[in-house]
Amino acid sequence: MITAITHGIKVSVKPEYQPFYSQPARNLYAFSYTINIENTTDVTVKLLTRHWEIFDSYGTAYEVNGEGVVGLFPIIEPGESFEYTSGCNFASTVGKMQGKYIMQRVRDGxxxxxxxxxxxxxxPYILN
Structure with missing residues (x-):
């Protein structure tokens, strides 16, 4: 699991290849990723927006911006967490993602x- 902590908010990511939804003969590789957002601060926060930078191994880059995550705007109390799963497809066997969330402190906006x-x-088999 890959983890980063910013301003007391811990974001952990677990990526997974999805062979059932992939079609290697057609250069379609499906992946899911599960993200856990943990609030280690003493204030309640709300996730407002997301921004993704997505790259495949062919050098293609994409940016995705949107409100919330998976149709939700989670409010995360101190000491609690929110987890969701999403996914993406690539034409290549390897890609990478990174991004940011815009959060809001509920008490003062x-x-x-x-x-x-x-x-x-x-x-997974590409590494053998």
Missing amino acids: KTFEISIPEFLLEV
């Missing part, structure tokens, strides 16, 4: 940026 650590998405 102040916003701040949280890093999503870079993580690899790779087909």
